[in-house]
Amino acid sequence: MKERLKELRKSLGLSQEAFGKRLGVTKASISRLENGANSFTEQMIKSICREFNVNYIWFVEGQGSAEIESDIDYTSRIDQIMAGENEFAKATFKIFARFEDEDWKALQRLIRKYLEIEKETPSF
Structure with a gap:
């Protein structure tokens, strides 16, 4: 150390x-x-x-990376996206910014359901 x-x-x-x-x-x-x-x-x-x-x-x-990802890293990346030209990414963040707690819970349930179904479905 x-x-x-x-x-x-x-x-x-x-x-x-x-x-x-x-x-x-x-x-x-x-x-x-x-x-x-x-x-x-x-x-x-x-x-x-x-x-x-x-x-x-x-x-x-001495294993892994020294740094821990911080919220600052995410904030910086979001700022880059919002200043960029990817209109889909910007629109997505704008929509998410309007989510309330119940919306986040519903999205989480939807993603979990999708992942469960994906595990059960044979690959294309």
Whole structure:
């Protein structure tokens, strides 16, 4: 984990002091974690993952991607679609924006039903 901590900190362009400040710890604490002098507590691991939007499994085990998709990623993509030329995609988002809770529940039921039927139907 110490290597991933250092990799994360450097990828964010943060000094040990700035990184630690966001977590409420000192520069020395971050230094000791990075050089292996101190062990990571579960609380520290969770704080790092939460504060820097890091995948817990990646941080602890080194598996998968470091980043967690965030709502910001989706918002950015929606903005791109709405500014683009795909009129069908824009119209779809405009329609969905008018949905109420019951509409979303009905759509969910419809999609689940479709998937159930699809499983039962032989391929074309």
